[in-house]
Amino acid sequence: MLNVNHNGLRIVDLLWHQAAIKPDHIALNIDGQTRTYAQMSARVQNLMGSLATRFKKGDRVGLWFHNCHSWVETFLALNALGMVSVPINTRLTGVELNVIFNAAQLQGLVTTDLFRGRHYGDEACLALQASGLRLQVLWADDMLAPDEWISKTLNIKGDESALQTPPGVFCIQYTSGTTSIPKGVMLTNAAYLQTANYVARCQRLTPSSRFISAGPFFHCSGSMHALTVCLLAGCTLHSMSVWDAQRFLEDVHRYQCDVSHMVYFRDVLALGHPNSRQLLQSMQITHDLGTPDYLMRIVDELGIAGVSNIYGMTETSGQLTMWFPDDPLHLRVSGNGRVQAGNQVRIAEPQTSIEVAHGQTGEIQMRGSTISEGYFQNEQAQQQSRTTDGWFRSGDLGRMGDERQLIYVARLKEMIRVGGENLAPAEVEQALRDICGTPTVCVLGMPDARLDEVVVAVVSQPTQQDWKSNVHQLRQRLAGFKVPRAIYLTDQLPMTATNRVQRATLKERIEKGQLQQVV
Numbered sequence: 001m002l003n004v005n006h007n008g009l010r011i012v013d014l015l016w017h018q019a020a021i022k023p024d025h026i027a028l029n030i031d032g033q034t035r036t037y038a039q040m041s042a043r044v045q046n047l048m049g050s051l052a053t054r055f056k057k058g059d060r061v062g063l064w065f066h067n068c069h070s071w072v073e074t075f076l077a078l079n080a081l082g083m084v085s086v087p088i089n090t091r092l093t094g095v096e097l098n099v100i101f102n103a104a105q106l107q108g109l110v111t112t113d114l115f116r117g118r119h120y121g122d123e124a125c126l127a128l129q130a131s132g133l134r135l136q137v138l139w140a141d142d143m144l145a146p147d148e149w150i151s152k153t154l155n156i157k158g159d160e161s162a163l164q165t166p167p168g169v170f171c172i173q174y175t176s177g178t179t180s181i182p183k184g185v186m187l188t189n190a191a192y193l194q195t196a197n198y199v200a201r202c203q204r205l206t207p208s209s210r211f212i213s214a215g216p217f218f219h220c221s222g223s224m225h226a227l228t229v230c231l232l233a234g235c236t237l238h239s240m241s242v243w244d245a246q247r248f249l250e251d252v253h254r255y256q257c258d259v260s261h262m263v264y265f266r267d268v269l270a271l272g273h274p275n276s277r278q279l280l281q282s283m284q285i286t287h288d289l290g291t292p293d294y295l296m297r298i299v300d301e302l303g304i305a306g307v308s309n310i311y312g313m314t315e316t317s318g319q320l321t322m323w324f325p326d327d328p329l330h331l332r333v334s335g336n337g338r339v340q341a342g343n344q345v346r347i348a349e350p351q352t353s354i355e356v357a358h359g360q361t362g363e364i365q366m367r368g369s370t371i372s373e374g375y376f377q378n379e380q381a382q383q384q385s386r387t388t389d390g391w392f393r394s395g396d397l398g399r400m401g402d403e404r405q406l407i408y409v410a411r412l413k414e415m416i417r418v419g420g421e422n423l424a425p426a427e428v429e430q431a432l433r434d435i436c437g438t439p440t441v442c443v444l445g446m447p448d449a450r451l452d453e454v455v456v457a458v459v460s461q462p463t464q465q466d467w468k469s470n471v472h473q474l475r476q477r478l479a480g481f482k483v484p485r486a487i488y489l490t491d492q493l494p495m496t497a498t499n500r501v502q503r504a505t506l507k508e509r510i511e512k513g514q515l516q517q518v519v
Contacts, residue, residue, distance in 0.1 A: 343368025
């Protein structure tokens, strides 16, 4: 192993530890291809030798490719060498990629040749030519030893970046914002490891656990909640190169997985597989984001009694609040958990940041040891994200319950103001789900000259399409200002990589008349 000076525990130290005490235990299984802890350790050390000849400590290296063993090995090798990983969303176009390149001022990039019809390496080179950067590009390949990976230096105009990454930062995660330019969240080993320890305790993980996650490694949900958590627990992580509901069911059954994370259960329910409950009978603990009624469908239809709601974001190093599986079910599905030690949460009036009374709704604000220090080279975003007394502003609305649990309500920007009345889209969305018979609904606020905004809804694949009756039921259930002025149909909702609806995209489609209006 290379001798690397470091202060404090790093994520890669978890790998060295597990490889020493249980070398033959399966560490990672992706699409049926496995690595033991010993095999992963050997490949990471090999890759360290290769990367050390190309980059220096503190250099920022992008990772732009799908979930695979090479992604994990690159992430850990960079961590061991004191270099900074910059995971990049594989859904980005070349234009969007160029934005990240310029924001991060990378010294290197690891990508792949071809995956699912996209030539990532070629697209990256075109984006780099537009960025004016000079850096080295490596083409990763699970089937080759790291020292055999293809590499070339792109001699593009411009000098090597003089921007320095702040000390202690091991990763810069660019947020997948739905309406704004991505911001580079600076993360530390200490924050990741503290959160991973909290998650492992809440999900009752042991070395014998069989953890399955569909979380993309380029997102905090994959690199922290899946990868780091499983390295810490010493258990096996089952992942997949691309999300597939049918494949998820088969893998859970084949490997008898008992804990899951970042699974899109709406897809599993929509699949309607006749044996879903039987195939998932080994599953004990999971989580998803949604209403109590939706989460209870996971319990009732799929038989996963250990389901819970959670809350977190990239800026909190992942999960800020969670439940234990033996907490009462009604709490686990109606709230988002209790805050982990070392952090604080307050609910404040958004304009003044004055704390509201217990039980009232306001902006979720937090501070503590797992909160990011800020955004890379973005002082404006940094200032906007902090209150004058130092609390991080989440941009989310929530309230605190009687059990000191956090209850998420909605994105602050998603709140709709109709003629002086405020409403949360979630309430209207749940009514539409119940009445129209579909889990896939999005409620938006559209500009209105008289009322400021009016409510509109977009619905996908409703089973009840008697719209006169549907609207009549809505009027019986909701106040008049909450009833959608227009309802549109779409085949599917546009989603971000973290399974959030791209509301700005839906608004644009409505404005351009691209959706079928039924009300």
